[in-house]
Amino acid sequence: MLSRIPVTRLSLGASAAARRLYSVNARAGPSKAYLKATHTVTAPSPKTASFLARGEQYLLPVYARPDFVLEKGKGSWVWDVDGNKYLDFTAGIAVNSLGHSDEGVSKVLAEQSSKILHASNVYHNEWAGKLAELIVTLTQKEGGLGYAPGSAATQGTASTPKVFFANTGTEANEGALKVARKVAKERWASAVPGRKEGDYYNECTKTGIVCFENAFHGRSMGALSVTPNPKYQVPFAPLIPGVQVGQVNEIDAVNSLVDEDTCAVIIEPVQGEGGIHPVKVEFLRALRKRCDEVGAVLIFDEIQCGLFRSGTLWTHSSYPVDCHPDIVTMAKPLANGYPIGAVLLRPSIAETMTAGTHGTTFGGSPLACAVGYHVLNRLSQPEMKSQIAETSTYLRERLSHLPKWFPQILESEIRGRGLILGLGFRDEGLPGKVVGLARERGVFLLTAGKDAIRFVPSLNVTKEEVDYAVDVLESSLSVV
Numbered sequence: 100m101l102s103r104i105p106v107t108r109l110s111l112g113a114s115a116a117a118r119r120l121y122s123v124n125a126r127a128g129p130s131k132a133y134l135k136a137t138h139t140v141t142a143p144s145p146k147t148a149s150f151l152a153r154g155e156q157y158l159l160p161v162y163a164r165p166d167f168v169l170e171k172g173k174g175s176w177v178w179d180v181d182g183n184k185y186l187d188f189t190a191g192i193a194v195n196s197l198g199h200s201d202e203g204v205s206k207v208l209a210e211q212s213s214k215i216l217h218a219s220n221v222y223h224n225e226w227a228g229k230l231a232e233l234i235v236t237l238t239q240k241e242g243g244l245g246y247a248p249g250s251a252a253t254q255g256t257a258s259t260p261k262v263f264f265a266n267t268g269t270e271a272n273e274g275a276l277k278v279a280r281k282v283a284k285e286r287w288a289s290a291v292p293g294r295k296e297g298d299y300y301n302e303c304t305k306t307g308i309v310c311f312e313n314a315f316h317g318r319s320m321g322a323l324s325v326t327p328n329p330k331y332q333v334p335f336a337p338l339i340p341g342v343q344v345g346q347v348n349e350i351d352a353v354n355s356l357v358d359e360d361t362c363a364v365i366i367e368p369v370q371g372e373g374g375i376h377p378v379k380v381e382f383l384r385a386l387r388k389r390c391d392e393v394g395a396v397l398i399f400d401e402i403q404c405g406l407f408r409s410g411t412l413w414t415h416s417s418y419p420v421d422c423h424p425d426i427v428t429m430a431k432p433l434a435n436g437y438p439i440g441a442v443l444l445r446p447s448i449a450e451t452m453t454a455g456t457h458g459t460t461f462g463g464s465p466l467a468c469a470v471g472y473h474v475l476n477r478l479s480q481p482e483m484k485s486q487i488a489e490t491s492t493y494l495r496e497r498l499s500h501l502p503k504w505f506p507q508i509l510e511s512e513i514r515g516r517g518l519i520l521g522l523g524f525r526d527e528g529l530p531g532k533v534v535g536l537a538r539e540r541g542v543f544l545l546t547a548g549k550d551a552i553r554f555v556p557s558l559n560v561t562k563e564e565v566d567y568a569v570d571v572l573e574s575s576l577s578v579v
């Protein structure tokens with residue numbers, strides 16, 4: 100066993116006095132507790148080697164992975180098949196918000212899978228409607244999609260937002276882009292008297308899509324077309340035509356970027372994969388205004404930053420309603436690792452979609468939705484929200500010392516909000532190296548974009564775990 104126990108201790112229940120005693124301001128310099136690697140894999144054990152060999156023989160080699168094989172997890176910790184223990188400070192790329200092997204999630208999975216797991220969308224099931232209702236009513240209560248926080252739940256089918264369930268984030272974005280195309284075609288058709296929408300679908304020029312540099316929306320043809328990273332796009336070109344790429348927060352460019360031929364604008368309110376770049380409220384407002392002027396649909400991809408990761412239900416929940424989107428896409432943490440994606444649509448947008456216009460075999464299954472209901476219900480409890488706020492403040496405070504201690508390596512600002520935080524590096528070669536050094540000291544971290552390390556731990560991560568992660572990070576930065 101190579102596991103190390105965190106050196107610092109502070110329980111969540113600690114008194115305010117104890118917390119002050121622990122103040123990170125008192126630290127004179129970075130932790131040097133983990134200068135020596137504890138988890139280096141020099142030669143994989145025979146057991147690990149046999150798993151790796153099988154993978155190498157049969158799996159498509161699209162991932163570069165370290166030489167160990169994970170077997171189990173609990174909370175924020177995972178173990179490999181040789182019993183080595185790691186702190187997973189990535190939550191499976193912002194997925195396991197309640198941590199690994201959560202007992203409540205396992206119970207719902209076991210119970211629901213022994214009742215009915217899948218029956219297709221040819222038939223109704225009890226859980227899809229319940230989860231959709233929870234997503235909509237929480238949005239009305241917490242704010243988002245045009246609702247200010249504290250809005251009353253709507254009554255009546257025509258005035259209620261709607262949800263479409265998919266299986267992944269990519270598929271949710273595909274759905275959102277398709278809906279936007281149809282809405283825009285109908286708006287285009289209805290602008291000329293006598294023109295019948297269906298007859299003119301092929302002539303419609305209102306099909307352009309606007310996305311932004313550093314965005315990540317997925318890897319299917321549609322989602323990839325709005326993910327302007329040459330590394331991902333170039334081998335697979337040609338992609339879908341008519342995509343314009345703008346710069347986040349460049350308000351002056353919005354009017355020329357979004358024009359009469361634009362059907363959709365898609366944006367992450369905090370860019371995740373692209374480097375943890377929060378989008379300014381004024382920029383979202385400018386997009387909203389311009390979309391309304393030209394009849395384009397505004398889509399917020401909250402797949403990574405939503406569902407309480409940024410501290411509120413949606414990143415945009417606390418923003419004024421004049422910068423809210425028409426559609427929100429979500430996925431990652433919704434069922435804590437069981438695959439699910441969803442599209443949340445304003446009623447006026449949803450009304451364009453009728454039976455047969457879109458669909459999926461697996462999306463909205465009783466199993467995925469029962470788990471999603473359980474997870475979202477727990478994430479939305481007040482205690483969880485205060486824990487996220489408290490942990491976020493603590494992690495940010497600890498990170499805030501690093502630029503002072505490593506000014507040649509790090510940028511001065513900590514990026515992001517809630518528990519989607521980033522540390523910018525001056526040298527693009529370093530984030531990957533530091534992530535590797537941290538892994539050799541028992542902590543999983545992620546890079547983001549070309550120049551950042553990303554912190555997206557489980558939302559119930561403890562302060563002791565934060566301490567271990569940051570101590571290891573500090574030691575790794577010292578090694579660099």
Ligand SMILES: Cc1ncc(COP(=O)(O)O)c(C=O)c1O
Pocket residue numbers: 192267268269270272315316317318367371372400401402403404430431
């Ligand atoms: C913002 C965002 N959108 C879309 C996706 C794609 O989601 P998935 O991998 O579930 O298809 C991701 C995945 O990282 C993401 O971060």
